[in-house]
Amino acid sequence: MKQQPLLFELGKPGRKAVDLPVCDVPQVTGLLPDNCLRSQKAALPELSQLELMRHYTQLSNRNFGVDTGFYPLGSCTMKYNPKINEDVARYAGLSLLHPLQPAATAQGAMEILYKIEEDLAEIAGMAGVTMQPVAGAHGELTGLKVIRAYHRDRGDLVRTKVIVPDSAHGTNPASTTMCGMEVVEIKSEADGSIDLEALKAAVGPDTAALMLTNPSTLGLFESKIEAIAAIVHEAGGLLYYDGANANAIMGIVRPGDMGFDVVHFNLHKTFATPHGGGGPGSGPIGVKEKLVPFLPNPRVQKVNDKYSWVNSEKSIGKMHGFHGNFGVIVRAYAYILSMGGTGLRQASEDAVLNANYCKKLLSEVFDSPFERFCMHECVLTSKKQQANGIHTLDIAKRLLDYGYHPPTIYFPLIVEEAIMIEPTETESKETLDGFIDAMKKIAVEAAENPEIVHTAPHNTIVSRLDETLAARKPVVRWEP
Amino acid sequence: MTWSYLPHTAEDRQEMLAAIGVQSPMDLFVDIPEQIRLHRALNLPAPLSEPELAKFFQKMAAANANLQEYACFLGAGAYDHFIPSTVDHVLRRSEFYTAYTQYQPEISQGYLQALWEYQSMICEITGMPVANASMYDGATAMAEAAILACHATNRNEILVARSVHPHYREVLATYALDFGFAIKEIAFSAGVTSLEDLTGMIGKATATVIIQNPNFFGSVEDLSALIEVTHAAGALFVTVADPLALGVLEAPGKLGSDMVVGEGQPLGLAIAFGGPYLGFFAASSKLMRKLPGRIVGQTVDRDGKRGFVLTLQAREQHIRREKATSNICSNEALCALAVSVYLATMGKEGYAETAEQCSQKAHYAYNEIIKTGAAQAVFAAPFFQEFVVKVNKPVAEINEELLQKKMIGGLDLGQYYPDLAGHMLLCVTENRTKVEIDALVAGLGALA
Numbered sequence: 001m002k003q004q005p006l007l008f009e010l011g012k013p014g015r016k017a018v019d020l021p022v023c024d025v026p027q028v029t030g031l032l033p034d035n036c037l038r039s040q041k042a043a044l045p046e047l048s049q050l051e052l053m054r055h056y057t058q059l060s061n062r063n064f065g066v067d068t069g070f071y072p073l074g075s076c077t078m079k080y081n082p083k084i085n086e087d088v089a090r091y092a093g094l095s096l097l098h099p100l101q102p103a104a105t106a107q108g109a110m111e112i113l114y115k116i117e118e119d120l121a122e123i124a125g126m127a128g129v130t131m132q133p134v135a136g137a138h139g140e141l142t143g144l145k146v147i148r149a150y151h152r153d154r155g156d157l158v159r160t161k162v163i164v165p166d167s168a169h170g171t172n173p174a175s176t177t178m179c180g181m182e183v184v185e186i187k188s189e190a191d192g193s194i195d196l197e198a199l200k201a202a203v204g205p206d207t208a209a210l211m212l213t214n215p216s217t218l219g220l221f222e223s224k225i226e227a228i229a230a231i232v233h234e235a236g237g238l239l240y241y242d243g244a245n246a247n248a249i250m251g252i253v254r255p256g257d258m259g260f261d262v263v264h265f266n267l268h269k270t271f272a273t274p275h276g277g278g279g280p281g282s283g284p285i286g287v288k289e290k291l292v293p294f295l296p297n298p299r300v301q302k303v304n305d306k307y308s309w310v311n312s313e314k315s316i317g318k319m320h321g322f323h324g325n326f327g328v329i330v331r332a333y334a335y336i337l338s339m340g341g342t343g344l345r346q347a348s349e350d351a352v353l354n355a356n357y358c359k360k361l362l363s364e365v366f367d368s369p370f371e372r373f374c375m376h377e378c379v380l381t382s383k384k385q386q387a388n389g390i391h392t393l394d395i396a397k398r399l400l401d402y403g404y405h406p407p408t409i410y411f412p413l414i415v416e417e418a419i420m421i422e423p424t425e426t427e428s429k430e431t432l433d434g435f436i437d438a439m440k441k442i443a444v445e446a447a448e449n450p451e452i453v454h455t456a457p458h459n460t461i462v463s464r465l466d467e468t469l470a471a472r473k474p475v476v477r478w479e480p
Numbered sequence: 481m482t483w484s485y486l487p488h489t490a491e492d493r494q495e496m497l498a499a500i501g502v503q504s505p506m507d508l509f510v511d512i513p514e515q516i517r518l519h520r521a522l523n524l525p526a527p528l529s530e531p532e533l534a535k536f537f538q539k540m541a542a543a544n545a546n547l548q549e550y551a552c553f554l555g556a557g558a559y560d561h562f563i564p565s566t567v568d569h570v571l572r573r574s575e576f577y578t579a580y581t582q583y584q585p586e587i588s589q590g591y592l593q594a595l596w597e598y599q600s601m602i603c604e605i606t607g608m609p610v611a612n613a614s615m616y617d618g619a620t621a622m623a624e625a626a627i628l629a630c631h632a633t634n635r636n637e638i639l640v641a642r643s644v645h646p647h648y649r650e651v652l653a654t655y656a657l658d659f660g661f662a663i664k665e666i667a668f669s670a671g672v673t674s675l676e677d678l679t680g681m682i683g684k685a686t687a688t689v690i691i692q693n694p695n696f697f698g699s700v701e702d703l704s705a706l707i708e709v710t711h712a713a714g715a716l717f718v719t720v721a722d723p724l725a726l727g728v729l730e731a732p733g734k735l736g737s738d739m740v741v742g743e744g745q746p747l748g749l750a751i752a753f754g755g756p757y758l759g760f761f762a763a764s765s766k767l768m769r770k771l772p773g774r775i776v777g778q779t780v781d782r783d784g785k786r787g788f789v790l791t792l793q794a795r796e797q798h799i800r801r802e803k804a805t806s807n808i809c810s811n812e813a814l815c816a817l818a819v820s821v822y823l824a825t826m827g828k829e830g831y832a833e834t835a836e837q838c839s840q841k842a843h844y845a846y847n848e849i850i851k852t853g854a855a856q857a858v859f860a861a862p863f864f865q866e867f868v869v870k871v872n873k874p875v876a877e878i879n880e881e882l883l884q885k886k887m888i889g890g891l892d893l894g895q896y897y898p899d900l901a902g903h904m905l906l907c908v909t910e911n912r913t914k915v916e917i918d919a920l921v922a923g924l925g926a927l928a
Contacts, residue, residue: 003786004590007597007824017825018564023837024914025844032839032862036700038730042605044828049566052824056570062590065578073580080485081578084530090568090750092548093541099558099754101545101888102879108543109753122523134616134755135810137797148658174797174807180658183802221511251522253512268810272485277591278581278774278813279614280756296654317654321557321619321647321743322754330537338533341522343483349505350488356508357496373508400586411798428487429496460586462781470779470791474768476610478600 001461004058008478011047018049043480062461063277064405070431072358074377074408074420075169075217077247077269079347082338085272085331094330099322103308109326110307114300116333117284123344124243124263125256126286130295132324136244139264139283140175140211145316146287146294147209147238147262148179153294153314159208159237163199167192167218167412172211172242181208188414191370192218194228203235213242214258215249217412219355219377219420220370229259238262238291246270247424248352248376251345261288271332282328296320350425351376354432358423361436365443369415377422379415385443388450392417395442397464398456402438483527547751549886551916555866555907556696556891557618557645558754559746561724561834562911564825567748567818577814581774585789592788595813596776598820605723605823605831606740607731608762612773614811618743619648621759622690622720623655624772624806625739628763629688629716631805632770636661637685639678643668643695644720646896652690661687671699671859671868678706682713692720693732697905698842698866699859700729707736723747723760725864727835739763748822749815758815769795772806774813837910838865845908845917854924858903866907868893868900871924875904878927885923887916 047055065071071078089095097109117129133139144162151159162176163184173183184207186198193216203210210232214222222228229239241260247270255263267273268281275281287295296319298309339347352375359368359378367383382392396406396419408420423432445453457463488496493505502508528536552560571577575590582588582595595613602611615621626638638656640649642665649665656663666689667677673691682689689710693701703719710717718739719732724746732740744758745751763771769792777791797804826834842865850857855869869890871878879889894901908917 004593006593007820008600011827013828016827016830017566018830020562020830020833023840025841025917027840028843031843032700032728032864036703036729036862038726038728038832039734041828041832042727042731044601044604044826044831045824046827046829047824049825052566052821053569055824056566056594056821057573059590059594060570060573060575062593063575063579064584064587065575067574067578071580076580078580081574082485084533086572086577088534088537091537091541092546093544094537095750095752096547096560097544097753098547098552098554098560098751098888100554100556100891102883105545105550105883105888106753108540111543112540119524125518134812135808137807137809138616138620141807145654145658170797170799170801170804171807171809173802174800174804177802177804178655178658178807180660221509223511223513226513226516249512251518252509253517257516257518266810274577274814275580275810276577276812276814277579277588277595277817279810280812280815281810317657318619318647318650319654320755321617321645321651321757325755325757326753327750327756334533334537337525337528337536338530339483339485340527341524342481343486343527344522344524346481346483346486350486350493352508353488353493353496353500353505356500360500372511396584397586400584405580405587406584426485426487429492457586461589462586462785462787463783465585465781465787465789466779467789467791470777470789471794474775474791475778476596476599476768476775476791477603478597 003461004062006478007045007055010051010055011045013046015046015048017047017052069403069405070427070435071405072407072421072423074422075244077422077424079272079424080426081272081274082335085334088334089327089330095327107307110300112330112333114302114307116329119336120265120284121286123250124286125254126263127289128292128295129284129286130299131284131329132296132320133283133285134320134325135279135281136264136266136283137171137175138319139285140171141178142296142319143240143262143264143285144175144179146291149294149316150291151208158206161206162208163202163210165194167216167414168211169217169242169244192216192220192412192414193222194224196224196227199228199231203232203237205236207235207237209238209240211240211242213245215245215375218379218415219374221375225258244269245376248348250348251341252348261291267328267332272335273328273331280325280328282325282332347425354423354425354427358421358432358436362439365440377420380419381415381417382419383417385446388446390446390450390453392419394453394456398442398453399438400457401459404435404438550888551886551912552888553890553906553908553920554888556905557647557743558751559909560751560911561746561909563748566825567821570821571814571818576817582790585787589787592776594817594820596778596788598816599776601820601823602760602762605726605731606721606762607733608740609765610768611760611762612771612775614813614816615759615761615773616812617757617759618720619651621741621761622648623652625718625741626652626656626688626690628770629718630661632767633687633716635685635687638663638688639666639682639686640690641666641668641673641692643673643697644690644692645696671697671861672701673706675705679709682709686713686715688716688718690718690720694722694725694864697859697868698863699861700864703732703735724835727831728839744815744819747819749818756812756815758812758819770805771795773808773811834910841910841912841917842867842908845920848921849924852921852925854921854928865909866905868903868905870903873927881927882923885919887920887923
């Protein structure tokens, strides 16, 4: 396949891709003073509509989505995105709404917000939910601000530290910094579980919270969670649940019942909304009763079957210009309604079944550092393939030649040469068998023909790219 | 019960359990202590089939007044512009929307190129050399610009115009609180930021001055004068720009703005009750390595072929963790793709023409309203597509009447600015016809 030219290398002056109406009001000159006007029109492309659609169609042919093939990215939950959800989100009555139009004219939209909040509260075991955050990291920041506001409100101003295990996703420490707090990193046990002694040593009167995900970023359930919650609560801190791995536990165990005070969900993971190539997502948070007053403004309230906006005096304020990613929320709500409680539970059971199936069969050939059953994702390493200098990166690149998106690589940081596989519940047994087969073939290549693995990929439109050059000499825009 | 999104048959599950060596699926959950498990079903409604789901959402949709049925004269940060058909057709391609972040660039060249083209076009319209691949929305983009400025200058005072969108100022305050940054508001006079007030309050502690253009009232600000004062104090200037207004207004980069951020919704994003939207973020070269968010860069592969990758990742959370420039991970990539398609579809002429028509129609509406006495003029400042009028009845009452006539009226400014009680903020985009505008004028006139 050839490369696709740049947009700016296509078209010709005078071409257009859409027919616009002439101005139907009498036109007047001098509406704006000369000194604030553009001296030159912005140099945007001039393409015919066909040229334009070909360009983007060709670009799409040089991309890979869940609909293209298996996408076992650990921690990302690349499950199938239902098509009916795309349709309902586009209904005029749900997409052609102004966020500030009078509440009386948006009762359907507000009902959706109210009801999904109820459903997520039930799934999480929480008292109140806000849909305002638009990404997982955004939910983390919102949740940490709620926690900080709660402590401030109690007159406790010294709680400025957040405990984060070294296995945590990068957004956890980054969100802590964005909330003006200090990260206290504690070293995990070898299997990624919390070292209770390290935790006891780390908590104190300056502990605002512990951020944790369960199952952990290694895909293993933290069985000591009750003890962990007790330690943190006794020290006066709160527990924050990173919901990135919630796909393992829906209907089986709830973060609220584990002892967590704040939860965020990634609707673009657990609740099947599309990843979009990097968003838009949605990162709602749920909180226990005592934290509800601090949630972002405004919230939807229901009085006598009518929905209206209400502000809380103790709210942390606003985290988004309007109400969050409503279009994404509609898709997630459609997913919840189509699955029901039984379907969500079945999804989690199948996700865990799939991951253990892959783990069992792949550990015949790959190093599988953890004996016990994994949850919805499993972590392997490339240690057994290193004889000929093959690393995790090489295996990932060779998988591209077999038509698969690679698993997550080099995360979690605490497992050397990690390969994290999350085969979501929407994948069939045949797909898993095909992937396992490809991985085994690559393991054989690593032993018998390492060069082909080391220099992979071979069948993609470009070979390995020079990322060092891209960072040293950044070229981030087109110049004529 | 079975679901179309869960492919396993009873047979599949049996085979897989046997391969693992367990009897039942719950054997895999042995690590979860019994006492914390949920020992009941989730209390959620029974699952809906596909046609039932469609009918359910049709009912929800019907309970809202939508902008196809009602002529929208409300702006205030979300705009009813025409969206060409090409945009949604590209967004519906599953190779784009079901993809993940481009961590494996070899199979993501299509999306990476589209995002690089987006960055290029944002740079072009803002007149800046660098742009990232999106923030959450205009409000959070503004907040992150302020944080960047404080870190870059090592100062902690943020001056923001009171004529900046009230929600944006609220988000800024929420973000800034936990950093301990101080925020001061610059007064407006005659509908634009007071240069005098700014000059009086700016000083050595000022990290940044944030001005919206056109501002919340629709007025065009004198950026050059404001930038001069800002730079003289050693602070960074942030323009919060309407990206469609840039079709007629000078690029803030050409006037010396250090950062240009704003809401990308006017460029082809469905108004969608407030989201998903997009924060565009452009900056000077000096600030490139401090930028939040993803940046796509051009490079070569092993054979010297041009290719694209996510670059300068050392700024980001997955590499730098607590030292990252921001915590942002998932952003609004598909919205950036939509903006790309919109700008490429409108093209050089269509983009300028659309902006011009917004201005023409808004001024036609304004002149007719004032001429007929339907409402009174307030600010003399030049405006783009929004303007403020004074009305004689409560704004809520006027809007109730307009609703009966299938129009959504302007914003009740008194809700946000007590000094502007009894004032309405009206918006007229290129998407309003002369017939609709004349109906608005008549509607307001009947209540004058």
